[in-house]
Amino acid sequence: KFKLGLSKTKSILLTDVRDLFKSEGRLIDEEFLDEMRAILIRTDMGYASAEEIVAEVAKNFRGRVVHLVDIVATWKTKLRELLAQDASPIRFAESGPTIIMVCGVNGAGKTTSIAKLAAMFKSQGKSVMLGAGDTFRAAAVEQLTIWSQRLGAEIVKGEPGSHPAAVAYRAVEQSVAQGIDVCIIDTAGRLQTQKNLMAELTKIQASIRKLVPTAPQEVLLVLDATTGQNGVSQAANFTQSVDCTGIVLAKLDGTAKGGVVVAIRQQVGLPVKYIGVGEKAEDLALFQPDEFVDALFA
Ligand code: GDP
Numbered sequence: 001k002f003k004l005g006l007s008k009t010k011s012i013l014l015t016d017v018r019d020l021f022k023s024e025g026r027l028i029d030e031e032f033l034d035e036m037r038a039i040l041i042r043t044d045m046g047y048a049s050a051e052e053i054v055a056e057v058a059k060n061f062r063g064r065v066v067h068l069v070d071i072v073a074t075w076k077t078k079l080r081e082l083l084a085q086d087a088s089p090i091r092f093a094e095s096g097p098t099i100i101m102v103c104g105v106n107g108a109g110k111t112t113s114i115a116k117l118a119a120m121f122k123s124q125g126k127s128v129m130l131g132a133g134d135t136f137r138a139a140a141v142e143q144l145t146i147w148s149q150r151l152g153a154e155i156v157k158g159e160p161g162s163h164p165a166a167v168a169y170r171a172v173e174q175s176v177a178q179g180i181d182v183c184i185i186d187t188a189g190r191l192q193t194q195k196n197l198m199a200e201l202t203k204i205q206a207s208i209r210k211l212v213p214t215a216p217q218e219v220l221l222v223l224d225a226t227t228g229q230n231g232v233s234q235a236a237n238f239t240q241s242v243d244c245t246g247i248v249l250a251k252l253d254g255t256a257k258g259g260v261v262v263a264i265r266q267q268v269g270l271p272v273k274y275i276g277v278g279e280k281a282e283d284l285a286l287f288q289p290d291e292f293v294d295a296l297f298a
Pocket of ligand 1: 104105106107108109110111112113140189250251252253254275276277278279283
């Protein structure tokens with residue numbers, strides 16, 4: 001799954017890097033470092049991250065003739081350092097339902113990611129409740145309803161126009177009453193009313209805490225990997241309003257710029273917990289930094 005999700009990034013990166021080494025080896029000089037920097041930046045990892053890798057290669061190899069393998073080894077080590085996280089799966093509640101709030105702008109892949117998480121929990125034998133908190137988008141509620149039927153998850157929906165916080169409250173209340181294992185709450189993602197949206201997220205979080213003070217255990221921010229730097233800027237709006245605990249990076253399979261994982265990790269400062277690698281319910285993978293780095297060059 002992981003490798004498939006990264007196949008576009010990998011093929012471009014490897015082709016580019018191999019091109020750097022046309023002959024037997026290459027002298028590591030300024031020209032080489034410039035070309036290498038350009039390749040790194042094309043992966044969308046961000047200038048600062050690219051610069052760190054360039055500096056490391058320069059430090060290790062400047063003035064020497066080296067081979068592809070030497071450079072790749074340095075890249076891998078440095079990428080792993082820049083990611084600076086281990087695999088970071090969902091933290092489950094010690095008792096009672098685990099409450100997961102999911103936020104992100106419309107179109108990022110929120111609904112699909114919720115379905116994927118639900119499918120993952122179901123496959124672990126857990127019962128799942130969905131809270132259709134995106135009450136402003138009838139289509140989102142509909143979509144989530146279809147997923148709930150398909151996956152065998154319960155769903156709480158609001159009356160049209162009801163407040164998302166009320167839906168979240170009821171979803172949590174019912175999860176507690178029914179002894180549900182995991183309750184996943186969708187939230188609205190209208191970008192045009194930034195301020196209201198963020199205020200709403202705060203309210204949802206507060207209404208969940210009224211029932212379960214230690215919840216939500218996770219507030220996941222869904223970002224679209226295909227939007228590159230844009231996703232990084234969006235993230236700041238969310239992290240300022242709610243205590244986000246991690247990122248689900250959707251659509252990683254749809255981009256050749258997989259370096260965006262590094263940029264997000266560096267600039268948003270939240271762990272990347274899961275990655276979306278397709279449109280189906282099973283197309284979700286736990287983000288494993290070591291595997292990620294290996295897959296880029298495998
Ligand atoms: P929402 O508006 O944030 O709820 O976004 P949706 O979940 O409806 O997703 C928007 C579109 O992106 C849909 O066509 C999804 O099928 C697609 N999508 C979501 N996640 C992924 C992913 O990981 N990979 C691919 N290729 N497509 C995805």
